[in-house]
Amino acid sequence: MENTNQYLLSNDEEIINTFIKGLQEINITTFEQLRLECKARNITTFTDFFEYTRSHEAPETLSLGAELLLNRVKAIKREKMESFCSSSQIGYYLSNVLSGCYQEHLMAVYVDVKNKIIAEKVIFKGTLNQAIIHPRDIFRWAIIYNAAGFFLAHNHPSEDLTPSEQDIQVTKKISSVSECMGIRFLDHFIVNTGNYLSFKEMELL
Template sequence: MTLINSFDINFLADQIEHYGTQELTDRELLFCVCCSAFSKRDATTITGKFFSQYEDLEQMQYLTDQEIRDLLPENQKNWFFEVLSEFAQRFEKRPSLALGTVYSSKKIGEYMSQMYGCAKQEHLVGIYLDTKSQVLLQKSIFKGTLNSATVHPREIFKEAVKCSAARFMVVHNHPSGNVTPSKNDLALTDRLLECGEMLGITLLDHIIVGDNSYLSMREEELIA
């Protein structure tokens, strides 16, 4: 994404839709967040003040009450950065897959439903395990429309080889909320089973998640 000097929230929204939030600069990200509580003009002023004094967003956690008041126009909404800080702290405490832990398909399905069930784009995540089925790595591999043309087994197995995984699961979401496997889902599962057999890296499960539900292909006996 190209850095812009004069922020335009509509332009940024288009860029996010096409390239994702991960492509936003710290400056653009702060501007978007400030627009939720302030006018575009005030959001631009706050963003400019912050980055004229600090290098990156990490330093926001160290701001004093007075420094926060100095950033805001006419002492408006002094609670704003306090709320942001509290949100960030709680987000860091969200449930996550702990490395070295064994999880059932049910636990992973429930966790991934919280993480990706409401996403508007499809995501495919690999969960890589050792010989004792302990988690070695959780890796986001694809984002967008998932089909046989975009999801190639080599990208999934590349991560498995990197971390010396003996087994793995793949999880992806259906933005529609319907967790019924599509023909593409079943075809991908078959390809991963075949490739895994050749490489000696076993596919334990392919889990599909929706906003409040999940489907495990192993539980449904779609994977023997």
Template sequence: MLLCEFAKRYALKPPLELGQICSSKVIGEYMSAKLALRKQEVLWGVYLDTKNQILAQEEIFVGTLNEATVHPREILKLALKYSAARFIVVHNHPSGQVTPSPNDIALTRRLQACGELLGIALLDHIIVGEHTYLSMREEKILIR
């Protein structure tokens, strides 16, 4: 039953294509369906060019039921590898709740500061839960 629900959800969302122009809404909806049934926290990076076209997307960290140890170095190393001008990070909360934890907010601020040093803008940090997502940019937690 659970597998059928996952298959239906995943089939409804077209894949994020290389070169596709993306927004937080597009990525949030896609990743919400993609990560909805994961039982441990995972973090993805979506790397964009100056026109917000997707250059690459990668699963970077896999954690436990309630946390993933994340290092900005690894996220930004991939941004440099793909010559990204911008990036968005996405992670899930297996609990289904999308409220950012203090660690989520601290990571967002560290990523933003590190990205600024390298000239690579953090556009958003999206948290996905069951049937929903939260954009830290839209919630004004991440401010330019």
């Protein structure tokens, strides 16, 4: 089975690259240089280091990279959910999964007939619109995983959970294809840091 934690890798590379670029801006390119810089600034713990990155002395790129890295660490410390019992359970779970993402992500969670999670897949990163997202990108993986149903979730980096007209139209389009394919489209969530909106609960699906 494909690694179900793959969504964690979707933007890890860019996070690490941002962090490294920030270090390079203060002429740190090796671990030894980093050690000496920490010693010179009396940085002895990770807490000290992150406090430094939040100060006015740290380059903006390093501050951003450190913040993204910290958010990523927080995101992966949660318990893995293998199945769901309610919309609120999976809604909050997906909110946690997508926390710390500064770009819009569309993620699918595929389940079997008993609603046990088979796999989680980031479908794309960018702006959700009909020109970019196509149902085949979602149903291709549903077929590969032999899924009986799926949830969709996308984050709003603005933190506003209000669905756009494009969100609603894309959801309706995917719902229509779902009926033809015989694969249940269980819900679509818009999430931000710590909260969610369910299309099903809002009777938009």
